Amino acid sequence: MKILALETSTEFCSVALSLDGTVSGQEILAGRNHSEMILPMVQKFLAEAELALQQLDGIAFGAGPGSFTGLRIACGVAQGLAYATGLPVAAISTLEAVAQQTDAEKVIVALDARMGELYYAAYQKSASADWTIINPPALCLPQQAPAVSGNGWHGCGSGFDVYPDLSQLYREHIQQIHYELHPRAHEVAQLALPKFRDGACVDPAHAMPVYIRNKVALKENER
Structure with missing residues (x-):
């Protein structure tokens, strides 16, 4: 194909x-x-x-x-x-295209949307290697980003670089952050x-x- x-x-x-x-x-x-x-x-x-x-x-x-x-x-x-x-x-x-760049099983994608806001979504890889949506794509303030459960999450995107509070919000959940991904x-x-x-x-x-x-x-x- x-x-x-x-x-x-x-x-x-x-x-x-x-x-x-x-x-x-x-x-x-x-x-x-x-x-x-x-x-x-x-x-x-x-x-x-x-x-x-x-x-x-x-x-x-x-x-x-x-x-x-x-x-x-x-x-x-x-x-x-x-x-x-x-x-x-x-x-x-x-947002899913950003998640696809990682080898992680659980990914939080946050891209800078300007005007103090984020484009946000959270995904988890299924047994078939497809992405399952945990939190759907949304526009939100960094401090109002949706919660996730468990640890081992990877953060991806410019939102984590532009809004450091986001990393603090997920400090108990995130294992690694990939600031450069787009x-x-x-x-x-x-x-x-x-x-x-x-x-x-x-x-x-x-x-x-x-x-x-x-x-x-x-x-x-x-x-």
Whole structure:
């Protein structure tokens, strides 16, 4: 199975290609230039693999949460390429893509959402090596992050770096913190593979970003 994956939810822009389960990817610190970089990266990857877009089995993208503009770019590009070829699309949680980078069994993902808030989720690996959601993706204040039970948890993401109180909140539960982890297309491709195999993908028209936050600016009287 051949899957193209896109991830643009942070300042990094990444593309990955899964060929029969073997994933290769590229990541560039794009800043705000995702829209200029993503399609040339896709073309480069397909050319190096000697594949035409029509030879793919599906396109996956990091659906969020994350940067509003970044999420729209990945979703829009995935939809455009899928419409042009009739391919199905898989929308993958950016938080789960972070969890996928660890070898841990229990993971708390916390990404800085700006405005003093976090994008948060907690996962536990099942016997089949899939991720079970313990606390669903949410937007919250660091001091109001949901509780977890037991120890041996791994903390992942920029939220632990930006908000030290979060580490204190989970001090009795966390075994290790991976501050540097962020969503990547490599893991988006890995997580998308079973969705395409099981037919759990969607028509491009139904592929949507997952924003979680409803607005990005506060009115003066809300500050």
